[in-house]
Amino acid sequence: MKTILLIEDNDGIRENTAEILELTGYHVLTAGNGKEGVEQALTIRPDLVICDIMMPVLDGYGVLHIFNRNPQLAGIPFIFLTAKTERADFRRGMELGADDYLTKPFDESELLSAIEGRLKRFEQVGSPVTIAQSANGQPASADAVRHISGLTDLVTDRKVHAVRRKQYVYTEGDDPTRLYYVKSGNVKTVRANSDGKELITDLYSTGSFFGYVALLEHAPYTDSAVAIDDAELVYIASDEFQQLLTDPRVGQQFIRLLAGYVSERESQLVSMAYNSLRRRVADTLLRLQQGTGQTAAPDLIQLSRDDLASIVGTATESLIRILSEFRQDGLIEQTHGVIRVLQPDKLRRANW
Structure with missing residues (x-):
């Protein structure tokens, strides 16, 4: 039993x-x-x-x-x-x-x-799972042979790399060479159009992996990664990442992350195509309130207005106007560039 x-x-x-x-x-x-x-x-x-x-x-x-x-x-x-x-x-x-x-x-x-x-x-x-062979059946490298009980075990005892605020981690069109893990700080991925206007495609905070989509596709990056603030990253080389994927537990979890990534992109596209600007701003605030992972309290949103506008997919001036309306309605509070959602249920249920 x-x-x-x-x-x-x-x-x-x-x-x-x-x-x-x-x-x-x-x-x-x-x-x-x-x-x-x-x-x-x-x-x-x-x-x-x-x-x-x-x-x-x-x-x-x-x-x-x-x-x-x-x-x-x-x-x-x-x-x-x-x-x-x-x-x-x-x-x-x-x-x-x-x-x-x-x-x-x-x-x-x-x-x-x-x-x-x-x-x-x-x-x-x-259990526990031990990675002892590479994809071709030969013994894997010493660094790749480890017991895996969770994805965070992949970055245990690895060198930490400091990345300064606004520093690019990689740029659109680069060939992927490594998997990235955010040990501290926050990183955004962005795509720019021909006029240089940016859209933030995702935010990665402490405890997040990123860069795996291009590695799994064996294709150049389709966006650029930039540190929002001073961050610490852990690197896992592409070859070792491919070896680690031979572990069913590791591979399955990255498949789940990839599925979540695709689902998020689909939701983002539908929102931009059909939702009103007020609805898009409200949904973005609710999502960030739950999942920023920043060092402040979890219900605080600390992003520049430009970055927030890039996530929503609108002009900064339009974002400021909507935030002002939300503040006047008592839905949010803004203090020194920090946003706190005061009435999440009203934001979620509002029919805009």
């Missing part, structure tokens, strides 16, 4: 989910917060973990970090369970090493299918 550890702070969800799993034939351990969950796992090693993200004492990200670092727990299939649907949460969970991601509310078949898929995949791959 497989043992599943369910970590969820909502009593009703925890009890109902545990009942479904027990009726299906699983042995279920439950915990009301992350700290209790880790203690349970150290006592009885589960075959799989289902863990909420937003919890008291220790959140889901903290739980997964401990699992990745503890040899006794590393490699256990890990499914995040959360009501948050922002891409930043999905991406951060995948980068930390989560195997799957379920959003509330979910139905019974979705839950059981995710569990069965993870357990079956885990039995085929084994």
